[in-house]
Amino acid sequence: MKKLTLFFIILLATLALAERPYDNVAEATFNALKTGDYSLLEPHLDDAMKSAFKENDFKAFREDLISKYGNLQRYSFVKEGKVKGFILGYYAFEFEKANVTLRLVFREINGEYKLSGLWIDAVNAKKSGLPxxxxxxxxxxxxxxxxxxxxxxxxxxxxxxxxxxxxxxxxxxxxxxxxxxxxxxxxxxxxxxxxxxxxxxxxxxxxxxxxxxxxxxxxxxxxxxxxxxxxxxxxxxxxxxxxxxxxxxxxxxxxxxxxxxxxxxxxxxxxxxxxxxxxxxxxxxxxxxxxxxxxxxxxxxxxxxxxxxxxxxxxxxxxxxxxxxxxxxxxxxxxxxxxxxxxxxxxxxxxxxxxxxxxxxxxx
Structure with a gap:
């Protein structure tokens, strides 16, 4: 009985994590960075972000990441934060050479979550270099x-x-x-x-x-x-x-x-x-x-x-x-x-x- 209860607790927690209302935006961000296709991300940007993060800016940002850390492989959710009406979603984007934590800033507009900011929060290299x-x-x-x-x-x-x-x-x-x-x-x-x-x-x-x-x-x-x-x-x-x-x-x-x-x-x-x-x-x-x-x-x-x-x-x-x-x-x-x-x-x-x-x- 205890094992069954524990199973349902884990299952409910997993479902709760999977139901973050902005997960689709994070998914679009990952796919756009992986493929280089800006059109996958653009519909999920708010107006301010569309103005500040045009296709050329996106490509330059992506090329900078790829040139430093290699090809993008997978991503995972890390944690969530809130500040002044914005939700901060921290995601670990795994590249060939490093795990890069990106801070995605979300804003709710008419019941839909839009990406309002994208920042590099931390970089952890996979390959050890010189101390x-x-x-x-x-x-x-x-x-x-x-x-x-x-x-x-x-x-x-x-x-x-x-x-x-x-x-x-x-x-x-x-x-x-x-x-x-x-x-x-x-x-x-x-x-x-x-x-x-x-x-x-x-x-x-x-x-x-x-x-x-x-x-x-x-x-x-x-x-x-x-x-x-x-x-x-x-x-x-x-x-x-x-x-x-x-x-x-x-x-x-x-x-x-x-x-x-x-x-x-x-x-x-x-x-x-x-x-x-x-x-x-x-x-x-x-x-x-x-x-x-x-x-x-x-x-x-x-x-x-x-x-x-x-x-x-x-x-x-x-x-x-x-x-x-x-x-x-x-x-x-x-x-x-x-x-x-x-x-x-x-x-x-x-x-x-x-x-x-x-x-x-x-x-x-």
Whole structure:
């Protein structure tokens, strides 16, 4: 008798769960994401969602998920919540590489439930990658490897104060630069990379150019202000500090994002690439700061600032395009550009650092 009662309790609970009035909307969402057929989802969207989540937006959102986590396989209900007249349905969407929890926001209109919002709530990877403590070591090692390179090249008196200054300049950059870059998107429906991609290739290129050149002019301008009246050796270590700051702070930000939202753990190949990227970036920043200091001392500082900002902007344009599209060819072009420019800058600048005399310092 007890077993029979327990059976009916489980059966009733199962039926209750199966009778959620918005399950058909969740089913349509799953089928649309699985097949890429927007027409399956559109009838279930409310007016505001139809305006904000058009077919291009849907396709960009889906392609972003598929490119990161593989093909969609199945889904299941997780839990329900309510806020200000909306129902929040949390569903686990199982992809090949990760389980992605989507938060579906439902609103009842004339007795029918419509989808009013769709958000990624959490990402749990299926495949284990490198532990974060180990993965974060690689980009940091790239920055310190660049410092070791200059040490082996004969710059054995390391400027600790200058490295710290470069670190501070990176902190300023990470706070201020995104505000400038995101300013054109305020008040628009653009809130993510997928929203940008949804507007087509031409728009992606324009955005990548904007992001790249803001970064180039902001960073080189900031370094110019603090390097123009310095010894060339001091400028060198300000640039090294800038590169080290990026190598330390950027991975820490990514770790926080992984811990809060989730994501695919870094793989060994990705971590090795991050080491090389931070190594090249530190060499590049060291080269530009030396040239900025030397050019200012010799009367062509503004011209050098313009040229270096453009060169930096072109490189970061390719980097931004890669971030938006995940194009491997673009990533390769980015690495090659920064490698060539860094070698050219250092070939020009390092002999001038070695030739510098104490009396060459600019006195105000």
């Amino acid at each position: 974060l403590g180990i993965a974060i070591f690689f980009p940091i090692a790239g920055g310190f490897l660049a410092l070791l390179t200059f040490y082996l090249l004969g710059f054995k008196k390391i400027g600790g104060a200058e490295i710290l200054l470069g670190f501070v300049l990176v902190a300023i950059t990470l706070f201020v630069q995104p505000l400038i870059q995101n300013a054109p998107f305020l008040g628009t429906s653009i809130r993510s990379n997928s929203d940008i991609v949804a507007r087509g290739t031409s728009f992606v290129i324009i955005v990548a150019i904007w992001l790249g050149f803001v970064a180039g002019f902001f960073q080189e301008g900031l370094k110019y202000i603090f390097c123009r009246n310095r010894y060339l050796r001091d400028a060198l270590f300000i640039g090294v500090g800038f590169g080290l700051g990026e190598a330390i702070l950027l991975p820490l930000i990514q770790v926080v994002q992984l811990m809060t939202v989730g994501g695919i753990p870094p793989q060994l190949t990705t971590s090795l690439l991050s080491l090389g990227e931070r190594y090249l970036a530190t060499l590049f920043h060291a080269g530009t700061t030396i040239v900025l200091a030397y050019s200012y001392k010799n009367g062509f500082g503004r011209k050098a600032l313009l040229v270096l900002s453009i060169a930096h902007g072109i490189g970061d344009t390719f980097a931004a395009y890669y971030q938006l599209t995940q194009s491997r060819i673009t990533l390769l072009i980015t690495y090659v550009l920064f490698l060539l420019v860094s070698l050219l800058l250092l070939h020009y600048a390092l002999p001038k650092v070695r030739e510098e005399r104490e009396e060459d310092r600019i006195v105000w």
